[in-house]
Amino acid sequence: MSRNMLNGAQVIVDYLIQEKVPQVFGLCGHGNIQFIDALYERSHDIKTISVHHESVAGFMADVYYRVSGRPTATFTSCGPGSANLPISLANAFLDSVPFLAVTGNVPTSQFNRGAFQEMYRHHQADFPSTVRTICKKVFQPTRGEMVPLAVRQAWKTMTTGRPGPVVLDVPFDVFMESAAEEAPNAIEWNANISSRCGADPEGVVKAVDMLLSAERPTFIVGQGVRYGGAAEELLRLAERLQIPVAASASGLGAIDCNHPLALGLVARAGHYQANHATRQADVLLAMGMRFDDRTSSSWIPGYSFTIPPTRLIHVDIDPEEIGRNYPVALGLMADVRTFLRQVHAELDRRGDLSKKLDARKKWLSQIDGYRKEWDKFVAPGFSDDTTPINPQRAALEIDKVLPENAILVSDIGVHHNWLLGFCKPRRPDSLIGSMGFGPMGFGVAGVMGAKFAAPDRPCVSVCGDGAFFMHANVLGTAVEYNLPVVWVVWNNYAYASIRGLQRGYLGGRELATDFHDPNTGERYNPDFAAMARSCGVEGVRVGRAGDLGEAIRKGIAANKPYLIDVDIAADINPVGAGVWELPGLGQSKAGIGTRYQPA
Structure with missing residues (x-):
């Protein structure tokens, strides 16, 4: 490579810097070490945030955009490294959120030879086929000179029209090949494009x-x-x-x-x-x-x-x-x-x-x-002081204690329905959740992306026990980067939203939806507060509604990673004025009001 030439990895990193990407989220692998090396060279201009699972990187990039309005990027390696990313890609795609996923692949000289971690049984270096349905487009440059065009077109595709994630899949050798004397000029190519089309x-x-x-x-x-x-x-x-x-x-x-x-x-x-x-x-x-x-x-x-x-x-x-x-x-x-x-x-x-x-x-x-009818209908749940905590009361206590500028990132589960019903967001980025694909872990990991986007605002994740247990690796990331986020683990000892469906549609034939001790039959979960402390995160347990608000207040004030394990009742499900149908199993009933019949 000529001394004055940039390789493929350097072109991508330089382009991200031009687009004012402050940091990228990802995980190392043999397929992307040259890209990480290019990030190392420009570490004064762009930060690299290492995570412990690739989907976490995608969720962080997703929520970073929802808070800041600016896209960022992820980096993952070939094979299982990038195969861990599609859950967060699909989530961003269905919720129209852009981020650039830079994925590594095997060297072009090894295409279709079944090299380590190559997906080749249907087509050579076939990772793009796994993600075509869950992103706006996949670009796969196979020569260094193709990288400048691919990166600028990928960025434009990602941010124009209906936004969404784009995959830039780069073979190992293409990261290293001579690509251009300079990266494309981001201002010249993309800064002057507007997709804010007007109506007829x-x-x-x-x-x-x-x-x-x-x-x-x-x-x-x-x-x-x-x-x-x-x-x-x-x-x-x-x-x-x-x-x-x-x-x-x-x-x-x-x-x-x-x-x-x-x-x-x-x-x-x-x-x-x-x-x-x-x-x-x-x-x-x-x-x-x-x-x-x-x-x-x-x-x-x-x-x-x-x-x-x-x-x-x-x-x-x-x-x-x-x-x-x-x-x-x-x-x-x-x-x-x-x-x-x-x-x-x-x-x-x-x-x-x-x-x-x-x-x-x-x-x-x-x-x-x-x-007024609705307020009267829901009033009893706000004063309920039972143990475990009434979930409606828990949502109220969370909403009451959060500062006006707080960012509440919800995960997926029955708690999400309670938050949507009884929290009252005051601004567009007050309450963030996944609404299309619904992957567990979105809020567990996404809250860290929110904190990178808004370091001066309180960032709180409310997440179910099932989701947190899936993605407890976030504790290590929060400690490593000193991210003062608060996790409120909505601990109801079950995949309670699905158990509710079993009870409502299947006559209570429950299986594989609750967590229990095999010896005693009692409800069981790990001690999440102790788990947090073992990772260097402050962890506390709350069992009374009256203590929940104060625990969250202390967690925010601590200005360090903080986890609150909250004992929440699992046998109460949110009701409202609508219904839901599972075809073949039946239709739920509205909790208030009846079907409207126009005159």
Whole structure:
């Protein structure tokens, strides 16, 4: 290699630095040692964070973006190293979160020879085939000179349009081969590209006409609003038109949940005022959301939505999502923030709208009535002081004690439903969870990515005992990098969300869903607090609801890694105004209200 030439690994690292990536997350292997060496050379410009499982690296990169709005990268080796990454890749892909996964592969000279850790039985160096369905695109340069083009195109693909992860799969020798005299100029190639496309102008006019003529207009928002930077425009429009705002699980927090126009969660376990408003709406404006089965009560009319007769306006940057599950009265492909600005401009053109808005008072008054019914329905759970702790009470205590600027990263499990139901996020990044793929470990590991993104903000993970036990290796990473994160282990001694399904749909035929001592039959789990202490992390155990808030307060104040093992009741499941169906097994019942039948 010429003295003035960069090798493939150096080109990739230089490009990441140009894109202002502050750190990369990953795990070493023989297939990526040259890439790690290139990181070593530039260690003053980019940090390298070593983890103890590759999926942890992906979860950290995922949540780093959700908090900071900036993509980062991961590095993994060939064979099992990169094969551990697809769970976090799929999670990011379904939640539209970008990160660049740099994966190592065997040398090109050994392609199709069955070299150590090569996947070759169907196609040479075939790792790309394992991830094509769970990322936006895979790039596999097979010569050094192909790397500059691959890295700049990978970055553009990842960040434009509907964001998502991209894989850059690099054979061992390509990391070392001469690639270019300099890396592509990131500013020249990608910095001036905008994907914030606007809606068809005629469609904007029609949307405004429909909203202004509606008697029961309602907004429902998803992740496209939260991570698309559209929260400010959303709030201004809701207040300007006096239209209430409901949220899917992905959109919760796009508007302060304490705002008078905030309805809360629409879902199978959704808030009554939210579900009952969206299913009665005559015009429903949905922005940046997918209408998945949990939000839509398994698409059974009358529980979350009644489309039609509700006229749906669906705005999304990905046209594939428009009309996927419901027919639209108006579908607009657009970046949500740009669309909202277009709506404001159209309203400015129309002048005084006060007379048109007088009719909204009746609709908002009805919704206030629904809210009071919901508050009365859930009130008993907030005062319950049993041991183990009532999960609704636990969610309340967590919400009460967290500072306004805290970041709560939820894992996957029944606790996630309780947090969505009874925490009230005040900003778009207050409550972060996985809404599409749902892998356990997302919150256990992701909270560390949140801390890298926001070192001055309290970062707390609420995670189930099952998920934490899967990914307890995070304790070592937190100690190694002195990350003052707090894990609240929601310890109910079971895979309780699935056990609830066995009880609800299978008549209580329970198997493989609870943890117990084989000798005594008593519930069993490791002592997670002691496990934490053995790793150098402060660990405490809490068994009373009244002590939970103080334990979290102390954990945040400690300014070091901290774990709280909380004894939570497993026999209470969240209920709401929606339903869920497992085809062939039956349909759950709404906990409050009945199926809405339009007149």
